[in-house]
Amino acid sequence: MKITYYGHSCVLVEAEGKRIIIDPFLTGNPVATVSPKDIRVDAVLLTHGHGDHFGDCIEIAKANACPIVAVYELAEYCKSQGAEAYGMNIGGSHVFDGFKVKFTLAFHSSSLAVGDSWIYMGEPGGILLTIGGKTFFHAGDTGLFGDMRLIGEMNDIDAAALPIGDSLTMGPEDALVAAEWLRAAHVLPVHYNTFEGIRQDASSFCDRLGEKGIQGHPLKPGESFEI
Numbered sequence: 001m002k003i004t005y006y007g008h009s010c011v012l013v014e015a016e017g018k019r020i021i022i023d024p025f026l027t028g029n030p031v032a033t034v035s036p037k038d039i040r041v042d043a044v045l046l047t048h049g050h051g052d053h054f055g056d057c058i059e060i061a062k063a064n065a066c067p068i069v070a071v072y073e074l075a076e077y078c079k080s081q082g083a084e085a086y087g088m089n090i091g092g093s094h095v096f097d098g099f100k101v102k103f104t105l106a107f108h109s110s111s112l113a114v115g116d117s118w119i120y121m122g123e124p125g126g127i128l129l130t131i132g133g134k135t136f137f138h139a140g141d142t143g144l145f146g147d148m149r150l151i152g153e154m155n156d157i158d159a160a161a162l163p164i165g166d167s168l169t170m171g172p173e174d175a176l177v178a179a180e181w182l183r184a185a186h187v188l189p190v191h192y193n194t195f196e197g198i199r200q201d202a203s204s205f206c207d208r209l210g211e212k213g214i215q216g217h218p219l220k221p222g223e224s225f226e227i
Contacts, residue, residue: 041064073122144175
């Protein structure tokens with residue numbers, strides 16, 4: 001499994017010939033190193049509907065003739081915009097062609113600004129993506145919550161993406177606890193340094209992960225690691 005970070009919370013996961021992108025916020029992302037037209041994928045996964053996660057999902061899905069997989073209300077909105085979409089909900093799983101998706105809890109909000117209005121986009125979620133015999137967990141935007149321990153106990157998580165920006169999500173202290181509870185061998189910090197209000201030192205966070213026996217990956221946008 002190869003994991004590439006494109007800044008903010010956008011992650012590309014590749015294994016056994018499949019390419020899956022999660023939360024493709026590229027246009028308007030000041031740290032992104034690629035544009036939507038550069039993306040070639042088999043599916044787009046969304047953790048929730050906020051613009052910095054919804055991003056370029058419609059353009060990417062249409063260009064690649066691939067589905068957007070999201071919580072039901074968000075998937076239905078994507079369909080209304082002309083994209084192929086598959087709606088799921090928290091706790092549900094589905095096996096697609098070559099990969100499996102399961103949505104978990106996330107404690108946040110989920111809406112999208114359309115014109116002068118904010119549209120409810122269903123509940124936010126985390127995503128367990130199993131592909132090539134390995135499982136990647138994208139926590140989405142969330143605070144720390146006790147059932148992360150249960151998620152770690154019930155799933156053999158090889159790598160996890162955890163937000164560390166604070167203010168709008170967990171900060172580094174809570175993310176360290178989440179990493180231990182999830183029992184992931186590898187952790188990718190996300191949702192930081194995109195904007196002024198979420199500045200964090202990812203290298204320091206990953207050093208502290210190392211003290212707990214967890215391999216942290218403070219990737220710069222465009223960088224990858226393999227497991």
